[in-house]
Amino acid sequence: MTDRVRADRREGVELGATGVPFVVLDHRVATPGAQKVAAYAQLLEQVAGPVPSERVS
16 A cells, blocks of 8 residues: 555544545545435535535636
């Protein structure tokens, strides 16, 4: 394993990973297992904040 892979594994274990899949966002929010779209949306809002009602194209 390279140092980068070891660091990713260590971070996952510190965040509670016990298997795969395991998703980590912004090195601070994590969820184990396959999730529904709504669960991922909630995680993204925790990291980035709510989506504005008007989007700029």
